[in-house]
Amino acid sequence: MKRQLDGFIYIGLGISLLLALFLSPFASPHPDGLEKVAEKKGFLEKGESWKIWKFAPLPDYAIPWIKNEKLSTALSAFVGTLAIFFIVLGLGRLMRRRGRVT
């Protein structure tokens, strides 16, 4: 059972990483639903006036020092997908451990 689950995790993660790496550069570049509405209804600039968090390592899903846009998007998607997996794994372990005697 344990082994089967491991298999599913690897396959699932593998599919996610492949999607991130190979499809994200070809995603639609159009603004999303909210951005489009903001643009049409004239309140988009309100969101661009200031930003409180300026330390995002990969702003707008791009690696700042990679000039090739498609490569930059693909790699940031890959890094993000892998990072999310390990962050949830870490946080999940913390959540599980707290208050549980094992």
Place this chain on the structure above:
Amino acid sequence: MHIPDGFLSNSVNAVTFVISAGACTYGVRRVNRNFGEREVPLMGVTAAFIFAAQMLNFPVAGGTSGHFLGAVFSSVLLGPWAGLIIMTIVLMVQCLGFADGGLTAIGSNIFNMGVIGALGGYSIFIFLYTLFQKSLKGFFTALAISSWFSVVMGATAASIELAISGTSPLKVALSAMAGVHAIIGVGESIITTTAVSLILKTRPDLVTCYVKKEVFHEKTA
């Protein structure tokens, strides 16, 4: 649907932050109570898939794009509280790591996509699934309808927040947001039902909501 800094007023962000924080605190407790060795990596892989899939914007009418949300998807796989926690972590990483969604609006984004999307979407799912007497067809019908609603309800919540904040009048924001998200929601339904049906075919034991009945019988037998 990620709201940036500057769209919403501080009071709206504060109220949604308190609600989201409360829901997450309770959610962590529920996950803590029910989850063991087995579910944690499943949460990880579900979150990774949602993050990757959210980057794949698909075009919808009029120079607009939409992307997968994954709130109902994660809730149906792992339960609504785990779904909420997964959405929350994805949103926080997107905000802090990728500058997608404002830090001041994080409470609102978690509220719209986690509390409304996951908990609200799941409520609709389970209501319809029960209504359809838990048949296989009923399962997918409930899944398709509830994932559509999760996107449209999230967009509706966002419009109400925009209106209360004085950014855009409710009538204007609501019709525009609900209109475009009604189309994006169709994409959400297609991706959710396809992904869940693939998992159901290969590993039916991993779809928490679907197998509950059978697992129950197995255990009591």
